Amino acid sequence: MTTEAVKGWEAEELCRVARPNTWEAWIVLTERPTDPQNPGRQHRLRGGPVTRTLGGHVLEQWQYEVTTGGRI
Template sequence: MAPPSVGEEWRLKFGSNEAAKGWGELCAEAPGNARRCFEVLRADPLSYADRDRQHRLRGRLATATVGGRTYPQWEYEVTAGGRVRYLVDEPRRTVHLVYASTRHPKDTE
């Protein structure tokens, strides 16, 4: 997915094959927006600077599990319908992309 992180950058990893496939589709459909998402997640995946585009999920979606560990779950709006969901492992400065799609996830409707 990404070159190795350098300095203060966060490490990005795919949490599933489906997320990797969806990321590829997002990059093909909206390369500029996907690149901005990548840069934001690398720099500050916990930012509240643009709450309309990037925010922590709430309720039953507030956390999710990858690799047997539970983490806070966030979402980044790449396009009007396209979303990336990710889990934040702060101690390891790692972002696990667990959902990426050109379509809005149905579980928030």
């Protein structure tokens, strides 16, 4: 993640601006991170590496659209 992507979207700020959507994102990403029930908000990462290797395992990267311009 770049510094530009982080500006203005610290956890506290995101919760303040979009509390219900942030809570929904937390639930969705912790309970079913790769099983989107709302593909308009949750989908594989676009515009960057779609996988990442961590501990010898190749993992898909997903994002959740909390607001129109805010994704985690």
